[in-house]
Amino acid sequence: MKISETTAIVTGGASGLGESAVRAIVAAGGKAAILDMDDARGVSLQKELGSQAIFQKTDVTSEEDVKNAISSAVKKFGGINVAVNSAGITIAGKTSGKNGPLPLATFEKVVKVNLTGTFNVIRLAASEMSNNAPNEDGERGVIISTASIAAYDGQIGQAAYSASKAGIAGMTLPVARDLAPLGIRNMTIAPGLFDTPMMASLPEDVRKSLGQSVPFPSRLGRPEEFARLVLCIIEDAMMNGETIRLDGALRMSPK
Numbered sequence: 001m002k003i004s005e006t007t008a009i010v011t012g013g014a015s016g017l018g019e020s021a022v023r024a025i026v027a028a029g030g031k032a033a034i035l036d037m038d039d040a041r042g043v044s045l046q047k048e049l050g051s052q053a054i055f056q057k058t059d060v061t062s063e064e065d066v067k068n069a070i071s072s073a074v075k076k077f078g079g080i081n082v083a084v085n086s087a088g089i090t091i092a093g094k095t096s097g098k099n100g101p102l103p104l105a106t107f108e109k110v111v112k113v114n115l116t117g118t119f120n121v122i123r124l125a126a127s128e129m130s131n132n133a134p135n136e137d138g139e140r141g142v143i144i145s146t147a148s149i150a151a152y153d154g155q156i157g158q159a160a161y162s163a164s165k166a167g168i169a170g171m172t173l174p175v176a177r178d179l180a181p182l183g184i185r186n187m188t189i190a191p192g193l194f195d196t197p198m199m200a201s202l203p204e205d206v207r208k209s210l211g212q213s214v215p216f217p218s219r220l221g222r223p224e225e226f227a228r229l230v231l232c233i234i235e236d237a238m239m240n241g242e243t244i245r246l247d248g249a250l251r252m253s254p255k
Helices: 015-029 041-053 063-077 103-131 158-184 206-210 224-237
Strands: 007-011 032-037 053-057 082-085 139-148 184-191 243-246
Touching: 007 015, 007 063, 015 032, 015 041, 015 082, 015 224, 032 041, 032 063, 032 243, 041 053, 053 063, 063 103, 082 103, 103 139, 103 158, 103 184, 139 158, 139 224, 158 184, 184 224, 224 243
Parallel strands: 007 032, 007 082, 032 053, 082 139, 139 184, 184 243
Antiparallel strands: none
C-alpha cells in the first residue's frame, strides 16, 4: 500500500508514539484522523498539519466514540485503510505487597483501556475497511497495534500492564487469520524504552541510565523510529500476523 494513498485513524495520536505516526503518514502524503482524549494537543496538532488531518476526541473503550471517530474520518477523507492503535495507560502496582493486594479495579482499568480498547478499534476499523475496493494485492487495509516488551519481560509492579500488552501480542495472529479473507492485515509493534512524554517527566539522570541499559544503540528510542516501522508495515503487504520487537535488543531486568 502506498503511503500517499493512506487514510489512517491513529489512537493516542496527539502525543508520543501515536503523534509520531500521524506526522510520518501526513509528511509522506497520507491523511490521518487523530483520536485522543487530549483536546488541547489534538486540536493543536490538527491545526499544525492542516487539511490532511482531523481531530476527534475518542475514548477507545467506547463503541460509540470509536464509531463516531471512524465516521468523521470517512466523511472527511472518503474512507480509511489504516488503523494505528497507540492509546494506552500504565498503572504500577505489585500483585500483593505491604499495602495489600493490587485493587482489582486497577487491573481491570489497565486491561480495559490497553487490550479491550485496542480490540474495540480493531473490530470497528476492520468492519469499515471491508467496504474498500481491494488493490492489486487484494488488500483493503492494515491494522497496526502497539504492545510493549513488557508483554515478554514485565518488571515488578507491571502485572496489569504486561497482561494487557501480552494480550495484544497474543491476539495478533488470530486476528490476522480472521481478517485475511477480507484482505486486511494485522500487525503489532512491541516497543522498548522510547523517548515519549512519559519518559520526559523523569529526571535526566534516570533517562540517561535507562538509555544506557539498551544494548545497542545505547539510548532511548526516538518516536520517529517507531513511525518509520509503521510506514514500513503499511507498505509491505507480506508483513502480517506478527509482533515486532523494536527495542535495541533490550531484555528488561526484574526491576
